[in-house]
Amino acid sequence: MNSYHQDSGLFFQQVSKGIEEKLDKSELVQIAFNLALGCERLLKGILYDINPLYVLTEPSFKNSMQIGYADRLLPESKGSGELLKTPIQDVITYKNSLLRAQLVSKTVANHKNILFAISEARDIIAHCNLKELDVEKINDIIQRDFFTMLDFFAQELAIKPHHYFGGHHDKLFKISISKQTDLSKRIELILERHIKKWEQHKVLDGYVKKQQLQTKSILNSSDRATCKCPVCKQDAIIYLEPIIENKSYVNLNGIIGYEIVKIRCLFCKLNEDDPRIMDNWKLNLSRLTKPCTNCKTYFHFDGHAFCEDCRPDDRGQIGLF
Ligand SMILES: [Zn+2]
Ligand SMILES: [Zn+2]
Numbered sequence: 487m488n489s490y491h492q493d494s495g496l497f498f499q500q501v502s503k504g505i506e507e508k509l510d511k512s513e514l515v516q517i518a519f520n521l522a523l524g525c526e527r528l529l530k531g532i533l534y535d536i537n538p539l540y541v542l543t544e545p546s547f548k549n550s551m552q553i554g555y556a557d558r559l560l561p562e563s564k565g566s567g568e569l570l571k572t573p574i575q576d577v578i579t580y581k582n583s584l585l586r587a588q589l590v591s592k593t594v595a596n597h598k599n600i601l602f603a604i605s606e607a608r609d610i611i612a613h614c615n616l617k618e619l620d621v622e623k624i625n626d627i628i629q630r631d632f633f634t635m636l637d638f639f640a641q642e643l644a645i646k647p648h649h650y651f652g653g654h655h656d657k658l659f660k661i662s663i664s665k666q667t668d669l670s671k672r673i674e675l676i677l678e679r680h681i682k683k684w685e686q687h688k689v690l691d692g693y694v695k696k697q698q699l700q701t702k703s704i705l706n707s708s709d710r711a712t713c714k715c716p717v718c719k720q721d722a723i724i725y726l727e728p729i730i731e732n733k734s735y736v737n738l739n740g741i742i743g744y745e746i747v748k749i750r751c752l753f754c755k756l757n758e759d760d761p762r763i764m765d766n767w768k769l770n771l772s773r774l775t776k777p778c779t780n781c782k783t784y785f786h787f788d789g790h791a792f793c794e795d796c797r798p799d800d801r802g803q804i805g806l807f
Pocket of ligand 1: 715752753755
């Protein structure tokens, strides 16, 4: 790993540490600045990997020979007219690095506008009145795009995600998902996050058995049912809320149906209550089952704790009305 990539991790880990669900302006300014410093090094790192001369403002032989390969010069070559008297150490700017790196990196090309916006925020923070900073825009970039973008870079450059995110990977993943406005992107990330969790956990000794037992015990409570988890295909728990309507003619409150309020899966740790997402997964009552409290066989959910075979004959209660 070249020193630009090495150093970018230092700044990105500061960013990762600082990101929370709520950030005030002073926190955003600090994080944005670290983010820009990290991105600038990352872009240079990509160019440097191809050819170290691509990051120099003066890449000619006269100059670069002394900067990049000074150890190769013979002692008697010092002071030669073929070499600049005073070598120019300057490296190209953030924006120039971006213009060059987008030609060779798919991730840079796909995140060009975000990377430009980060550069602009850095310029304002460094040189201008902070009032000029587009707080909402930089907030979105920090909370939503930082994680997904750096995750792409980690894949493209074969760098361990830990180098960018430190120990904050899952926190950043969760915050990024919550900020996605595009529903399909959000669902895609939820699936990715929880498949990862399932893959990591299922190999642990006794894990699956333990979650099975706990799931069964939760399903014994009223207003709980189950269906296949959309992520890991194990038994997920569906939390239901009875829809109660006053039956005025008998002056009694009666359950007229159930609303699905949440899906939770102990196996892959999915915990989702966004109705748009649950609709997308086509969670509806007709797909729900429940183990009978008595005989343990699964029956189609209808609000009862017992399957039809185990249910006491309740016709006698009609007399109450
Ligand atoms: Zn699951
Ligand atoms: Zn039964």
